[in-house]
Amino acid sequence: MWFFTDEEKQIRELCKDFAQNELKPYAAKHDNEESFNINAFKKMGEIGLLGITAEPEYGGASMGATAATIVMEELGKECASSTLSYLAHTILCVNNIQNNASKEQKEKYLPKLISGEWIGCMGMSEPEFGSDAVGIQTKADPDKDGENYTLNGSKMWITNAQYADIAYVYTRTGKEKKNLSTFILEKEKKHFRFGSPIHKMGMRASPTGELIFENAKVSKDHLVGNQGESIYHMMKNLEIERITISGISLGIAQACLDNCLKYSTERKQFGKEIGHFQMIQKMLAEMASEVAMMRSFLYTTCRNYDAGIKGPTEAAMVKLTLPKMATKIALDAIQIHGGYGYSREFPVERMLRDNKLNEIGAGTNEIMILIIAKNLLKENNLKV
Amino acid sequence: MNNLNEIQKELIAQIKKYSVSNIEKYLEEDDETQTFRMEIFQGLSQLGVTGIGINEKYGGIELGLYDFSIFLQEIAKTSVSYAVTISVSNMVQSMIQQFGTSEQKENYLPSLTSGEEIAAFALSETSSGSDAIALKTKATKTDGGYLLNGSKMWITSGGIAKTYLVMARTSNEKSKGITAFIVRDGTEGFTYGKKENKLGWRSSPTRELIFENCFISDNQILGNIGDGFKIAMTALDKGRITIGSIAVGLANRSISEALEYTKSRKQFEKELIEFQGLQFMLAEMATETKASELLIKEAAQLYDQGQNVTLIASMAKLKATENSMKVSTDCVQMLGGVGFTKEFPLERYMRDAKGLQIVEGTNQIQKIVISRELTKG
Numbered sequence: 001m002w003f004f005t006d007e008e009k010q011i012r013e014l015c016k017d018f019a020q021n022e023l024k025p026y027a028a029k030h031d032n033e034e035s036f037n038i039n040a041f042k043k044m045g046e047i048g049l050l051g052i053t054a055e056p057e058y059g060g061a062s063m064g065a066t067a068a069t070i071v072m073e074e075l076g077k078e079c080a081s082s083t084l085s086y087l088a089h090t091i092l093c094v095n096n097i098q099n100n101a102s103k104e105q106k107e108k109y110l111p112k113l114i115s116g117e118w119i120g121c122m123g124m125s126e127p128e129f130g131s132d133a134v135g136i137q138t139k140a141d142p143d144k145d146g147e148n149y150t151l152n153g154s155k156m157w158i159t160n161a162q163y164a165d166i167a168y169v170y171t172r173t174g175k176e177k178k179n180l181s182t183f184i185l186e187k188e189k190k191h192f193r194f195g196s197p198i199h200k201m202g203m204r205a206s207p208t209g210e211l212i213f214e215n216a217k218v219s220k221d222h223l224v225g226n227q228g229e230s231i232y233h234m235m236k237n238l239e240i241e242r243i244t245i246s247g248i249s250l251g252i253a254q255a256c257l258d259n260c261l262k263y264s265t266e267r268k269q270f271g272k273e274i275g276h277f278q279m280i281q282k283m284l285a286e287m288a289s290e291v292a293m294m295r296s297f298l299y300t301t302c303r304n305y306d307a308g309i310k311g312p313t314e315a316a317m318v319k320l321t322l323p324k325m326a327t328k329i330a331l332d333a334i335q336i337h338g339g340y341g342y343s344r345e346f347p348v349e350r351m352l353r354d355n356k357l358n359e360i361g362a363g364t365n366e367i368m369i370l371i372i373a374k375n376l377l378k379e380n381n382l383k384v
Numbered sequence: 385m386n387n388l389n390e391i392q393k394e395l396i397a398q399i400k401k402y403s404v405s406n407i408e409k410y411l412e413e414d415d416e417t418q419t420f421r422m423e424i425f426q427g428l429s430q431l432g433v434t435g436i437g438i439n440e441k442y443g444g445i446e447l448g449l450y451d452f453s454i455f456l457q458e459i460a461k462t463s464v465s466y467a468v469t470i471s472v473s474n475m476v477q478s479m480i481q482q483f484g485t486s487e488q489k490e491n492y493l494p495s496l497t498s499g500e501e502i503a504a505f506a507l508s509e510t511s512s513g514s515d516a517i518a519l520k521t522k523a524t525k526t527d528g529g530y531l532l533n534g535s536k537m538w539i540t541s542g543g544i545a546k547t548y549l550v551m552a553r554t555s556n557e558k559s560k561g562i563t564a565f566i567v568r569d570g571t572e573g574f575t576y577g578k579k580e581n582k583l584g585w586r587s588s589p590t591r592e593l594i595f596e597n598c599f600i601s602d603n604q605i606l607g608n609i610g611d612g613f614k615i616a617m618t619a620l621d622k623g624r625i626t627i628g629s630i631a632v633g634l635a636n637r638s639i640s641e642a643l644e645y646t647k648s649r650k651q652f653e654k655e656l657i658e659f660q661g662l663q664f665m666l667a668e669m670a671t672e673t674k675a676s677e678l679l680i681k682e683a684a685q686l687y688d689q690g691q692n693v694t695l696i697a698s699m700a701k702l703k704a705t706e707n708s709m710k711v712s713t714d715c716v717q718m719l720g721g722v723g724f725t726k727e728f729p730l731e732r733y734m735r736d737a738k739g740l741q742i743v744e745g746t747n748q749i750q751k752i753v754i755s756r757e758l759t760k761g
Contacts, residue, residue: 032581130721132651157721199416201716201724201731208725269515279748331709334583334738335746338513339538342583342742343590349583353735356716357724364720366661 001299004066011052011067015074018047023079030081030205031350036163037082037205041089045116050090053240054098058110064306065240069247069298076251077258080354081205083248084361088159088206089113091244092237093120093168097184100233101224105184109166123155123169123211124234130157131367134231138213140171140181142227147220149183151213154195157361161209162194168224169211170234178231182224191216202353238363239312242319243305245362246298249326252351252358253291256326256333259348260284263337274336283332290325298322313375320368323358330355392451396458398431403462411463412726415586418579420544424466428459429499433470438477442493448688449622453629453680460633464736465587467633468743469502471626472540475619476503476549480566483607483615492547492566504545506536506593507616513538514749516551517559517613521595523552529602530554532565532595535577540743542591543576545569550593551612562612566604573598584735621697623744625687628680628697628704631740635673635704635711638733642666642715645728662718669711676704695757702750705740712737 054060138153195210264275438444521534577592
């Protein structure tokens with residue numbers, strides 16, 4: 001984009017190289033085996049990607065949503081699942097600690113999370129509370145003297161769960177719907193244990209699991225901010241989560257287009273390259289136009305977000321639009337590749353499987369629709 | 385379900401019963417490991433589904449495509465992979481029945497009808513997919529038969545089938561230079577190449593066939609020399625209707641899974657299905673699926689009446705498979721996070737649906753066929 005800073009352009013080049021060397025060669029293997037490319041994850045720490053939005057004093061790069069989204073796009077082109085794990089660590093765990101935790105907590109957790117020594121995750125969804133996130137039931141009961149809390153409950157569909165050293169977890173501390181509190185939990189201190197891994201359609205190289213809390217004793221220095229006041233920062237972080245996850249869909253869509261352009265100029269049927277056929281041309285032209293639109297929409301939203309201009313409605317609009325378009329693009333990309341596209345010899349079928357998650361995670365398309373409509377109607381004085 | 389006759393009702397009930405007790409439990413793991421189970425194929429065969437449309441003399445049941453379509457829909461509600469295996473095998477059986485000598489019919493049909501063996505159809509090659517006439521596998525005349533040389537790609541049931549109907553070039557004339565050969569597994573010079581690792585249809589093996597100076601005797605030619613393309617084309621209309629039928633079964637199962645889930649899952653203190661957003665998705669899916677089903681039924685009925693169904697078969701395949709892709713994608717969406725996991729079969733249906741848009745002529749080829757039929761006047 002014309003407005004990228006030099007620093008953002010450098011990040012793009014860095015990520016492009018990294019994706020080529022560290023993600024691309026291994027993506028199919030990890031997808032097939034449903035295993036985590038931990039090696040690449042650790043290297044993201046070495047090259048400074050894991051603290052993209054964190055302050056420099058903790059090892060971060062102090063950049064905004066634009067830079068984070070550039071990383072998502074570039075890494076997402078080659079391995080969306082590794083990128084999703086990166087997102088869970090960097091945006092859901094590190095960024096939340098950066099924005100909401102105390103100085104002591106930041107000093108304790110951020111350097112090791114940013115160097116890649118520790119892996120982080122975030123726990124919001126529960127078996128019975130997915131879309132209805134504010135309804136979560138994992139309980140944190142304070143002791144009488146207020147020194148410790150006892151946690152009970154479980155968190156579902158947690159990206160990075162089985163690999164996490166640190167979990168940033170939302171809990172209920174009171175009956176009123178909005179009485180939610182956050183804790184930074186440590187595996188080392190046995191604050192949680194893992195349920196069984198969840199097997200998935202796509203994003204298979206990104207581990208998904210369950211965090212279980214059974215009378216877990218947690219001292220109050222793990223509490224983030226004030227008790228019962230987490231709802232605002234929970235909602236706030238969803239904005240950057242929705243923007244950055246859309247970056248993965250942009251990467252997938254761009255990679256589908258690149259693969260299709262290559263294939264259409266190489267593959268011959270009926271005596272000519274299939275790019276000569278108007279039906280293929282139609283798919284390519286629509287795909288390219290959609291990718292261009294996705295790109296402008298997403299990065300403009302990033303820029304507005306970084307400038308503090310726009311908020312949750314725009315983040316939801318991006319999240320509704322990009323993943324949905326990328327699914328359509330990935331389906332068409334398989335179609336252009338025909339039998340080859342259906343096989344694992346080409347990456348487009350994996351891109352389809354991976355992208356479907358982006359229509360579900362970080363709030364389903366349907367929830368995005370509700371948020372957008374609700375906010376727009378509210379601006380027009382109708383409460384729904 | 386209301387207008388089914390007794391035979392149809394009975395067989396559907398049996399397929400349902402067999403699927404629930406003998407197939408469902410293996411599906412998720414077999415999908416992951418790309419495993420095909422002969423015992424499942426044979427179990428379904430025992431219900432009669434591998435002999436539909438085949439003469440009683442060879443162990444078949446003389447029912448039409450309309451019936452076959454209904455049974456395939458039912459099998460596809462459980463497994464697209466097995467429905468595809470049966471549909472492809474049946475296609476080869478029909479070709480042998482229509483064009484074979486009585487010796488060929490006696491030799492090959494009974495074991496296919498009983499389900500003891502599987503048949504496969506080999507037309508596509510590395511550089512000849514949609515452009516079928518461009519095939520290069522060569523059959524060179526020799527004493528008492530032909531020598532086959534070349535390879536065939538993306539062959540459904542490759543490696544598990546015993547009888548292959550292989551299209552090869554016997555002269556340079558475009559479509560008239562293609563001849564159909566019946567090739568048995570184990571024939572010298574016939575080996576299997578790479579097994580494909582695929583997005584969907586993972587319990588149905590897809591494999592490359594390789595022929596190196598493979599001798600096929602004259603009595604294994606199906607029809608006459610140069611009839612191959614004509615034979616292949618006769619199977620196309622039927623093949624398209626069967627693939628469309630599988631798509632309808634897949635869509636109906638997806639909808640019933642999504643419906644069941646959204647009726648039981650609560651969010652915001654209400655059952656999911658009480659939300660209009662999901663109600664609209666459901667209503668659209670059900671309507672489009674019913675439309676696909678009726679189009680398939682009409683195509684099958686006209687086929688059974690002996691009419692030319694090229695146009696409607698292509699329309700039905702296009703509509704039903706596009707619909708099954710959209711429906712299965714939307715159903716994953718309706719289930720949300722669990723829809724994306726292997727705990728529910730919907731993500732598998734979505735992956736399987738994509739294959740239906742590609743086989744028996746990609747949907748782009750269907751559009752060409754439809755336009756051609758409409759404009760030929």
